[in-house]
Every structure is written in structure tokens, then in C-alpha cells.
Amino acid sequence: MARVMGYRGGYTPQDRRRIESEMFEGKLMGIIATTALELGVDIGSLDAVITVGFPYTIANLRQQSGRAGRRNKDSMSVLVGDCFPTDQYYMQNPDEIFTKPNGELQVDLQNMLVLEGHIQCAAYEMPIRPDEDAVYFGKNLPEIAEERLQKDELGFFHCHDRFRPVPSKFVAIRDTEEEHFAIVDISHGKNIILEELEASRAFFTLYDGGIFLHQGNTYLVKEFIPERKIAKVELVRVDWTTQQRDYTDIDPIETEAICRIPKSLSRAFYGTIKIQQNVYGYFKLDKKHRILDAVQVDNPPITLFSKGMWLDVPKQALDILQERRLNIAGAIHAAEHAVLSLMPNFVISIPGDVRTECKIGTKEFAKKESSRKRPARLTFYDAKGGASGSGISTKAFEFIDLLLKQAVRRVEACHCHEGCLECVTSEACKHANEVMSKAGSEVILKSLLNMEIDVDALPMGPEEMSPAGIETVVLAQPVLPRGGNRVRVVEINRTESGSEVVVKAEPDY
Numbered sequence: 001m002a003r004v005m006g007y008r009g010g011y012t013p014q015d016r017r018r019i020e021s022e023m024f025e026g027k028l029m030g031i032i033a034t035t036a037l038e039l040g041v042d043i044g045s046l047d048a049v050i051t052v053g054f055p056y057t058i059a060n061l062r063q064q065s066g067r068a069g070r071r072n073k074d075s076m077s078v079l080v081g082d083c084f085p086t087d088q089y090y091m092q093n094p095d096e097i098f099t100k101p102n103g104e105l106q107v108d109l110q111n112m113l114v115l116e117g118h119i120q121c122a123a124y125e126m127p128i129r130p131d132e133d134a135v136y137f138g139k140n141l142p143e144i145a146e147e148r149l150q151k152d153e154l155g156f157f158h159c160h161d162r163f164r165p166v167p168s169k170f171v172a173i174r175d176t177e178e179e180h181f182a183i184v185d186i187s188h189g190k191n192i193i194l195e196e197l198e199a200s201r202a203f204f205t206l207y208d209g210g211i212f213l214h215q216g217n218t219y220l221v222k223e224f225i226p227e228r229k230i231a232k233v234e235l236v237r238v239d240w241t242t243q244q245r246d247y248t249d250i251d252p253i254e255t256e257a258i259c260r261i262p263k264s265l266s267r268a269f270y271g272t273i274k275i276q277q278n279v280y281g282y283f284k285l286d287k288k289h290r291i292l293d294a295v296q297v298d299n300p301p302i303t304l305f306s307k308g309m310w311l312d313v314p315k316q317a318l319d320i321l322q323e324r325r326l327n328i329a330g331a332i333h334a335a336e337h338a339v340l341s342l343m344p345n346f347v348i349s350i351p352g353d354v355r356t357e358c359k360i361g362t363k364e365f366a367k368k369e370s371s372r373k374r375p376a377r378l379t380f381y382d383a384k385g386g387a388s389g390s391g392i393s394t395k396a397f398e399f400i401d402l403l404l405k406q407a408v409r410r411v412e413a414c415h416c417h418e419g420c421l422e423c424v425t426s427e428a429c430k431h432a433n434e435v436m437s438k439a440g441s442e443v444i445l446k447s448l449l450n451m452e453i454d455v456d457a458l459p460m461g462p463e464e465m466s467p468a469g470i471e472t473v474v475l476a477q478p479v480l481p482r483g484g485n486r487v488r489v490v491e492i493n494r495t496e497s498g499s500e501v502v503v504k505a506e507p508d509y
């Protein structure tokens with residue numbers, strides 16, 4: 001009998017109850033779990049907890065460690081640091097694991113877009129009285145109520161029609177994903193659900209001919225039916241696994257908010273993002289991750305929606321890149337990574353919470369002219385939270401000027417030549433940082449901030465790793481708001497004494 005089992009939220013309730021009770025009764029020696037085991041699961045008390053990688057917050061770490069410890073007995077808690085900066089920070093400063101206070105605010109009252117969602121929900125449940133309720137929602141509540149809510153004759157404020165009938169749908173709580181895909185085991189005429197996968201993971205994991213792992217067993221994906229949200233799998237004995245090959249187009253389709261970048265003509269945009277994943281094949285890999293075979297598939301593209309922010313690359317930057325023969329896709333990709341890697345400095349998040357469109361060599365270095373032309377745009381979207389997003393990119397949106405400035409400083413100060421993990425490459429890059437132009441990223445970041453660019457000091461391309469060939473990038477066209485909707489305009493005022501973010505009424509766009 002297996003003495004160690006896997007455990008995640010997507011397992012069927014029966015499987016989870018069975019694993020929990022076997023753990024409780026001592027039949028199992030251990031469980032390898034996702035954060036699904038963090039809260040509310042009764043598995044008795046454990047002797048030891050090993051956390052692999054620093055979790056979301058210090059509070060999560062304490063929660064996880066707290067699963068170990070019987071009443072009067074010793075317990076042990078081990079944190080294994082990952083390669084990410086936060087992990088490494090605690091590896092260098094282990095004392096802070098014990099002394100650092102838990103994060104205080106669950107809702108960031110500084111963030112207008114997040115705050116408004118919560119106020120709309122509250123007003124839906126009980127009318128808001130701005131003066132009395134300001135203790136909960138901050139001193140700007142009277143203005144927000146006047147501008148964003150609906151007032152009745154008695155002076156109470158109610159949820160705006162725009163958020164009805166269910167305002168909570170507009171407010172994402174971290175890690176909640178409504179869409180799930182069922183993995184159905186059809187081996188030997190069976191027809192049972194093995195587990196469920198969140199939509200955001202499903203497409204990286206499920207495709208016809210792929211290998212799906214469940215409790216250490218290999219299952220062949222016989223049929224993936226995205227419309228019905230199921231994948232039929234069959235138990236097979238193979239000693240290889242598969243890795244999907246795909247490229248993803250990430251496009252904003254609706255502008256909801258605009259943020260002017262101080263002292264620049266450029267603006268950041270926030271709104272609905274369409275994520276279209278095109279799977280064109282997969283690799284068969286052996287246990288050492290060596291490629292055994294490359295298989296082509298012909299699947300229709302898969303489309304998901306989320307929320308995110310984007311920045312259109314100014315024409316001036318494109319002209320400079322062309323003049324210096326620097327790879328434009330590489331410059332965009334490098335700039336995206338630089339911004340992405342700094343987001344945790346402004347928003348509580350971990351690598352992977354927000355994603356970007358990673359550029360892929362087979363597209364960008366192709367020798368043939370392609371009809372796939374991508375807009376010159378830096379795009380970021382919430383990887384979690386389904387169609388309403390997790391709220392992380394909303395928050396990053398209000399720090400966009402500081403994020404860009406930090407990114408410029410990072411890239412400028414880094415002594416590497418072609419880009420490294422300290423500046424523009426990322427371990428999370430979907431396409432292994434193949435298409436990169438560090439020099440080009442500096443041009444883009446600076447032009448967004450309206451900083452001076454010393455064109456003569458730039459290297460002359462084509463760059464060795466990312467040669468500029470057939471152009472795959474075109475000037476971005478503006479994305480409109482949905483018919484009838486108006487956009488919010490976010491003004492950032494940063495002064496010596498602090499900063500202020502104001503959401504203006506909705507002028508015509």
C-alpha cells in the first residue's frame with residue numbers, strides 16, 4: 001500500500017475524505033499537498049511540515065507550519081527555499097520568519113479599483129452611510145459614494161446598476177477559480193472522475209496524446225473536449241511524459257481604465273484580456289527530460305478571458321529599434337519580463353500570479369513571412385481568478401510609473417550583455433528567454449516614461465542571439481471600451497511627501 005499520497009483541491013471529495021481519514025488514522029506516513037491542505041481540513045495534528053518554496057505570505061507560512069504539533073509533543077517545521085528573490089531574502093534573514101508581523105490589510109484601501117468593488121458589494125448588502133462607514137472604507141468614502149454609488153431620497157447610497165445583479169462577480173478573491181475541468185478515467189470501461197483541474201492549468205496539462213499524472217500513475221489523454229470541460233484519460237504504463245508546444249496570443253479587447261503616466265504622453269490601460277492558446281504539438285520526454293519525439297497536432301485554439309493591463313509601445317521607440325536593427329519582439333519581451341519581475345515590490349504576489357505574452361523563437365525568427373503580426377504592446381494579465389482576474393494587475397496598474405522607473409534602473413545598472421535573471425530574463429519564461437533584446441527593452445521603457453534616449457550609444461544590431469529578420473510586430477491600435485461603457489481615468493500625483501491616486505469621473509473616451 002502507498003504510504004505517501006498526493007493531495008490537492010481538485011481531487012474528488014471521496015478521494016479527499018479517504019486520504020484525510022487515512023492520514024488521521026495513521027495509515028499514511030505523509031501527504032504531499034498543495035495549499036489545499038492549509039486550512040479547514042481535519043487530518044489530526046502532524047509531527048512535521050516541510051514547506052517547499054516560500055508561500056504567498058508570512059501568514060501562510062505560519063498557517064502551514066501550524067499543521068504540525070501535538071498537544072504536549074515536539075514538532076518540526078522546515079522551509080526549503082526556492083530560487084525566487086523572496087525565498088532567498090528569508091534564507092539570508094531567517095530571524096524575520098519569527099519576528100515579522102503578519103500582513104495587516106487584506107484589502108488595500110489605497111487601491112481605488114479594488115476598493116470600489118468592495119464598496120459596491122457592501123452597498124448591495126446594506127446601504128452605505130458615508131460618514132459612519134468611513135471607518136471601514138477610508139476617509140474618501142463620501143466622495144466615492146457621491147461619484148460611484150446611487151443615492152436614494154433618504155441619503156443612503158446603494159450599489160450602482162453597473163455592478164448588478166451580482167456585484168461580488170466583479171470582485172475577485174485570490175485563488176478562486178470558478179472554471180474547472182474534469183479528468184475522467186475511462187480505463188477498462190470505467191467512467192469515473194479522477195480529479196478536477198482549474199481552467200488556468202488545464203490547457204497546459206491536457207491535450208490529445210499527452211500524459212497526465214495522477215498519484216504517480218501515467219494516464220494517456222485520449223480525448224480533450226474543452227467545450228464540455230472534460231478530458232478522457234486511460235491508464236497506461238509508459239516511462240515517458242509529454243510537454244506541450246504552443247504559442248499564446250494575449251490581447252486586450254476592452255478598455256475599462258486609463259492611467260496617465262506622469263510627465264509622459266504614454267498611458268497605461270486596464271481591462272479585459274483575451275488569452276488565446278494555440279497548441280501545435282508536444283514533445284515526448286524521457287525521465288531525464290530528453291526529447292524522444294516531436295509530435296504535431298491540429299487542435300482548434302483555446303480561448304480564456306482575464307483582466308490585465310497593457311502599455312502601447314510609442315512609435316518613436318519602434319523607429320529607434322528599427323534604425324538600430326534591434327529585434328522588436330525581443331525588446332518587448334525583455335521589457336515585459338523586467339516589469340513583471342518587479343511587481344512583487346509593489347503588490348503582494350508571487351512569480352506566476354501575473355503573466356505576459358512570451359515571445360517564441362519559431363515565430364519570431366521564422367524565415368517565412370507570416371500572417372501573424374503582433375501589436376507593439378507590453379501586456380500583463382492575472383493568471384488566477386478566472387474572467388474577473390485576481391486583482392493583482394489592477395494594483396500594479398496604479399504603480400505603473402514607479403514600476404517602469406525601477407525597471408529602467410535595473411536594466412541600466414545590470415552589467416550583463418544579453419540579459420540575465422537580474423534584469424530581463426525570467427525562470428518562468430514560457431519560451432526559455434529565447435527571444436530577447438536587453439538594449440531594446442531600455443529603449444521601450446525609457447520612451448514610455450518620456451526619458452531621453454541616447455540613440456548613438458545603443459549597440460548596432462542585428463544581435464547575435466535575437467537577429468532582426470522578417471518583422472512580426474506592428475504599431476498597436478487603441479483598444480476601445482465596450483459599447484456604451486465609459487472608462488475610468490486614474491490620475492497619479494507623486495510629490496515629495498507622498499503619492500495620491502485619484503479616480504476621475506468618466507469622461508468620454
Ligand SMILES: [Zn+2]
Nearest residue numbers: 414416420423
Ligand atoms: Zn542583466
Ligand SMILES: [Zn+2]
Nearest residue numbers: 358359429430
Ligand atoms: Zn518570456
